[in-house]
Amino acid sequence: MASKKSDRISWRGDVTKPLRLRLRGLGLTLPPLVWLTLLMTIPCLTLVALAMATRGQYGDVIWQFTGNNFRRLIGYSFFGWSADNFYVLFRSLWMAAITTIICVALAYPLTFHVVTRPPRTRVFWLILIIIPFWTNVVVRTYAWLLVLGPNLPPARLAAFFGLIPEGAALYPGQFAVYLGMVSTFLPFMALPLYASVERLNWDLLEAARDLYASRFQVFTKAILPQTKPGLAVGIIVTFVPAMAMFVVTDILGGAKFMLIGNLIQQQFTQARNWPYGAALSLALMVMTLISMAIFRRRSGLRNLS
Amino acid sequence: MDKKRPLVALVAILSLALLYIPSIAVAIFSVNNSRYGLAWRGFTLDWYKLLLQNEYIHQATINSLILAVVSTIASTILGTALALGLDRYPWPKTLHRFFDISINIPIVVPDIIMAVSLTLAFSFLRVITPIFELSLITLIIGHVTFQISFVTLVVRSRLASLNQETDEAARDLFASDFYLFRRVTLPLITPGVLAGAMLAFTLSLDDFIISFFTHGPDSVTLPIFIYASIKRGLTPEIHALSTLMLLFTVVLVVIAERLSRKF
Incomplete structure (x- = not known):
């Protein structure tokens, strides 16, 4: 028993x-x-x-x-070696990096502005950031086609300064792609950052100022260390999907502005070359894992999910 | 922060302008009385009327809603079961690690790789049964696959905040397995389950990439319809449709905000 x-x-x-x-x-x-x-x-x-x-x-x-x-992934084909693929891979990394940097630069003022609103209106400002976060990326991207269309104020302004010919649109091109990318990912950066900025200890900022810290020093010594967790999450949820993006470049970029996401999409649709598409996907996967590992180590974060 | 910071406010307003000017433009062009071109020709609601008569948009709306509702229900059940199963039972450490990794894959891996993997999975499974021909069913299966992880994540964070004494108390009072689940566990995790379901629902409505790869010719959703229209040539009906989708998002966000304040 x-x-x-x-x-x-x-x-x-x-x-x-x-x-x-x-x-x-x-x-x-x-x-x-x-x-x-x-x-x-x-x-x-x-x-x-x-x-x-x-x-x-x-x-x-x-x-x-x-x-x-x-072999094709690194540029070898029937016609010998070409750097085209390296351009695409490099451009994916570069665009994702620039997009992330611009988003960080905009997200700090944005979240600080929201946090310093009186409690009653703060929710309203926060909702203004959440709405685009949940709006479909296709809808938000094609909307730029209307803003940047020919003969509208932005295009006219650019034409006035001789940046584009009279009567032309501001797309397709690099400028339109960056606008699309930044506006797509800004909420992804701002929301995690907001969580950190909300818990900011303002006394430390004041102390820094009392000790004659410059504005730049207040940011690097008092604000940055306190908001690091939110910033790290924001960077990851911006950089990784930005690298894999194909919708924005497809709609606003034209044929000259390919990212690795566009190449993958092509292989699985028009080109019907699944094996090559798989090789490209693996390359993207490796790029994702490496960048995640770097951000994780730099930010000292362990459990990110 | 008592000092006024004009530069901070300026950049903040500019950022919000960046987020909203495109949507406002779409809304304006949706009531512009001009079929072609971007010049203002007066106010009209004709495009909204045409929208209501458009068969394709009807079908795409129905598809999107069926997809979102069915995939949300399925992923909420599966995701909650997974969360309960992982956190409420003694698993060996290595097995637990393996579970954690497989749950985190869809959260970490870029959408496009998930989409490619699903395409691959369906092409293999199609050999066994024709259910996996690209259709609304594959679309639902695809969405559930990426939703499960997010539901599990949200429910697990709720489970982590509960203590096991309540379970023990219920057991001491001779609660059966079912009674314990129905009367103790379920009421306690309901906020987490609802939050998970809400997240799954919005993820489904918001998704374009997974849908793009896993939809069939008869299962076009709204984002795919709009994407195809961009390639064919935009019409004011699309602007009207986008404006309505935007308003729907606004309503959802406000409801979610109200609900989250309740719990």
Whole structure:
């Protein structure tokens, strides 16, 4: 009798057998985990194999080993080596970096402005940042086509300064893409940052000023260290998706302004070259993981999710 | 912060202008009485009337709503079960780590890679059964796949704030498994589950990339319809549609804000 009782354990007030407990736990976790494994983990891993497969004549996949997709990734093709792909990879990183920097520069004043509003109107200002966060990216991006269209004030102004020919639109091009990118990701940067700015200890800022710190020093010594957690989250949720972006560049950038996201999308749609698309996806994945690792270490954050 | 900071205020207002000028422009052009061109030709609501008569937009709206509702229900159930299963049962450390990693994949991995992986998964599964031909069903499956993780994340943060003494007390009073779940666990996690469902719903409505890769010719959603219209040539109906979608977002955000203040 005693030996029979000893294989029972007490778990959260429930006296039961470990096996029974485990079965019940599996009953809850197994359906979602099978779902995720089957539809996400396995296909994600299959990308590695697919990147080494061959494209068939009609866009089908032939499971025959080749290194050609990776060779093409770094610029080798029938016609010899070209730097085009490096431009695309570099541009993805560069655009994501510039977008992130501009977003940080705008998000600090924006969040400080919201935080210093009186409590009654603060919610209203905050909602102004949340609404674009939840507005569909396609809707927000194509809206720029209207603002930047020919013969409207912004385009006229640019034409007046001789930046574009008279009667032309401000898209497609670099300027339109940056506008689209910054306006897409600004809420992604501002909301996590707001969470940190809200908890700011203002006494430290005052103390810094009392000790004759310059404005710049107040920012680097008093504000930055306090808002680092929010800033780090903001940078990650801006930089990583910005690198993978294809909607904004597709709508506002034209054919000359490709990012790696556009290349991937092309391979899986018009070009029907899945193996090469998989190789590009792996490249993006590696870029994502490296940048996440860097931000994590630099910001000293452990649990980010 | 008693000192006035004109520069801070200026940049803040400029940032908000950057966020809102495009949407305001869309709203203005949606009531502009001109089919082509961007010149102002007077006020009209004709485009909204045409919108209501447009079969394709009807279908896309219905698809978007079915997609959002069904995927939200499915992912909320699966995500909550996953959260409960992970946090309420003794798992070995290594297994727990493995679970954590698989849950975090959709949150960390860029959307486009998720979309590509789903395309791949469907192409394999199609060999087994034709259910996985691209349609509204694959669209729903795709959305559930990325929603689960977010629901689990939100419910788990709620679970972490609960103590296990309540469970023990219920057990001491001879609560059955079902009674414990129905009367103790569920009421306690309801705010988390609702917040998770709300997040899943907005993520689904907001998504373009996953939908773009996993939709079929008969399962066009609103964002995909708008995207296709941009390529074909924009019409004022699209501006009217976008304005309505924007207003819907505003309503959702305000409701969510009210709800979050309640709990």
